[in-house]
């Protein structure tokens with residue numbers, strides 16, 4: 001079993017804590033405990049026993065997660081160390097060598113690399129800029145066969161920030177149903193919509209559905225490492241046996257904090273903060289992009305603190321970001337990391353002063369560029 005390099009994560013691991021400006025992040029500026037909890041609640045933390053916790057998530061936490069969906073029994077939830085562990089466990093428990101799967105691109109490439117590692121044959125389903133980053137359903141009809149075991153989507157999408165149209169969703173489910181394929185939807189950006197209308201979960205629309213989510217993006221809490229998966233009870237029980245071999249359980253502190261975060265009022269406040277950051281920061285980034293007179297063209301993101309832009313320069317995206325990194329100590333994600341060259345992903349969820357300074361640095365680079 002050979003694993004290929006997860007290019008974006010490797011680059012971030014190497015550089016994100018070293019550079020002057022990190023615009024490779026896809027979440028909003030993280031919260032701290034003082035912003036999250038009252039002084040009394042912070043006091044309570046001192047008394048928590050840091051033992052093992054219930055390995056599929058405490059009933060209190062799963063109860064809170066269940067309320068985010070309609071008709072979901074807490075037994076159909078497995079709490080994991082980030083949504084990345086949820087994705088890993090699902091693929092590990094579902095895929096066999098030779099399985100055929102369809103994977104939406106551009107996308108967060110964890111499940112692309114893992115599926116290939118597990119021996120699956122991965123067919124890309126491209127989101128098209130000319131369709132406002134929706135897939136071409138005629139292409140999907142050609143890709144899907146009786147042998148398709150699984151279709152993987154990220155909605156809202158990373159890196160484009162696009163949300164699938166209702167009609168597109170319905171047709172994907174139709175086609176999946178005809179083929180008898182599983183549908184796995186990573187919904188970790190749900191709740192980070194700029195217009196404040198939470199994207200409806202795919203949950204409940206199909207019986208072979210698996211949904212993944214977590215607190216890393218819309219909630220600004222990536223360091224909690226809290227994710228979850230939901231699916232049919234039998235499959236979730238099967239996934240539990242795989243979970244016993246990975247992290248066993250999340251930390252007791254994370255379970256406690258996540259249960260607080262998902263209290264309805266607190267959750268609304270946190271998502272409101274995220275929305276404010278997105279709506280205050282995006283105009284700064286757009287003004288900056290537009291000041292380069294046609295160098296960039298992009299479709300504004302609907303969700304997530306990320307903007308994916310095409311650039312009109314005859315230079316490969318990895319070469320470009322490496323030059324920017326070396327000369328200006330600013331980290332961006334190249335389109336190459338999503339199998340789509342001539343593009344860049346810029347994260348705009350940071351503190352405003354930081355974002356403005358980072359863009360000023362990038363601007364210096366672009367004004368003097370000779371490629």
Ligand SMILES: Cc1ncc(COP(=O)(O)O)c(C=O)c1O
Pocket residue numbers: 026081082083084085108154158186188213214215216222225226227
């Ligand atoms: C679509 C998607 N899924 C999963 C992850 C991993 O997130 P987590 O911190 O929840 O493991 C990311 C991170 O960028 C992502 O973009």
